[in-house]
Amino acid sequence: MSEDALNDNIPEFGKKAKPPQDVSITNLTALSSGVNIQTTREIVAIVGLAVFIIGSAEILLRVFQVPAYVMPTPSSIFLALFTEMPFLAAHIYYTLVQLLMGYAIGASMGLVLAAVITQFPFAEKIIAPYILLLVTTPMLALVPLLILRFGFGYTPRVIAVALASGPMVMINAATGFRRVDLAKIALARSFGASTLQIFTKIRVPMAMPMIIVGLMIGAIFGLLTSVGAEMVGGGFGLGNRLTTYSSMIRMPQFFAVILILATMGILIYVFFYWLGKRFASWEA
């Protein structure tokens, strides 16, 4: 909707801006109702629980002499993590580069598309089903095809990551850009704001909470796709390590890689949670 649309809109306020009712994987609650750890007591309790679980697993696995190929002991996993780290570092780097490249392409295209498409409701209606198709189709399925076309380098996996994260960013950001508050646009217009100024000073900040949610979901889907694509084909990366270690029944190393992946996922979440606190806390 452009600013000229003010002409054909009956000014209505005093009604809460309609909550976005569109297809989106999640909404702001993913950020605002996230765990809010504050006191040292809570931190001590959380760490204590981890120590308890890991400790009892260690003891139980040893007492019942569970073979390592069924479930390795936590100590052997940590040991593997440290001994394999110099070797795994290159794989971590490979996966990260591939994730960042794919994500940078996918997320920026998703943001631009969301910003443009929401300005043209008709075009948006036409495109929406196809975006939904992109969101719901597991991009992993395309990887064998992409490998046939682009070989075993970065390219097919970067494309897969971009295809997985882009639509997630787009669908959420579009929900954000669609949240039009006529009164705030009118406010900016009354000071003589141009369409571009209305976009940068009103629309973008209003959309920011949903943009951040979209970026977070996109990043997590990117990570999933990245690892999955490496498992499907290729000789490098953390996903490739998972398939290799499991086929060699090197379970401590296998779980060490899982630990690394879990850490990456949590770091992504924490980063975007912080971003949300920093740039979209007014929403909560």
Add this chain to the structure above:
Amino acid sequence: MSEAKGPRAKLVVENATKFYETKSGRVHALDNYSMSVSEEEFVCVVGPSGCGKTTLLWSLAGLHALTGGTVKLDNAPVTGPHPQIGMVFQEANLLPWRTLQRNIELPFEIKGTRPDKTRIDALLTRVGLLGFGGKMPRELSGGMQQRAAIVRALSFNPSVLLMDEPFGALDAFTRDDMNLLVEEIWLETKKTIIFITHNIAEAVFLSDRVFVMTSRPGRLAKVFPISFPRPRPLEIMASREAFDLVNEIKGQIQHQPARPARAEAAE
């Protein structure tokens, strides 16, 4: 009926007519509405809910194109947002992601000029908000938010102030305080103020003249001059004269035929 009585016509509306094209058909919001507001005059526009008061104000602010008729400021037609016009919206309309200070500086930011800090500080002091610049809007009460919105509208020193039911969402006591503040500011700054409200007592207390509109499509029904001396204490509203005036205006509004359906839209 709508002749200017003051020294010089500041803002003149002639035969303003506005249709909205909506999905459910045409809405006739304003019909041949004319008014003339003099320089330094304080007028209120009252009318039944949905009569096109806000439509009128948005047209004065250049936010809307009229379907027919003209708006002239200092004899020049208003075709878009005008630097001499400041606007105060319903429910403060502060941007929730900006601090108070950055909300007030928004007009300067948009115009690409340096904020007039001295003026802003003086205004903040005037409304009792100095030192609150770093607060976020949600940390302030409704009255404080609306005071900040007034500072924002006055920050770039417009000669006309348009106020769109600014205190509708406030409780009665805060509303009284705000009305006193608005009168004081008006007496000090001598802006031309056009104030929209559905609170008749508020209109009588504040204005030099009260313009009563008919229900949709909004036409001018009657103009009531209010001649209480200024500054006006709140007590004048307890006087016999004020009571009679309020009732007369209320009667004028109730005389109108009941409005057809679509009660929600076009406030």
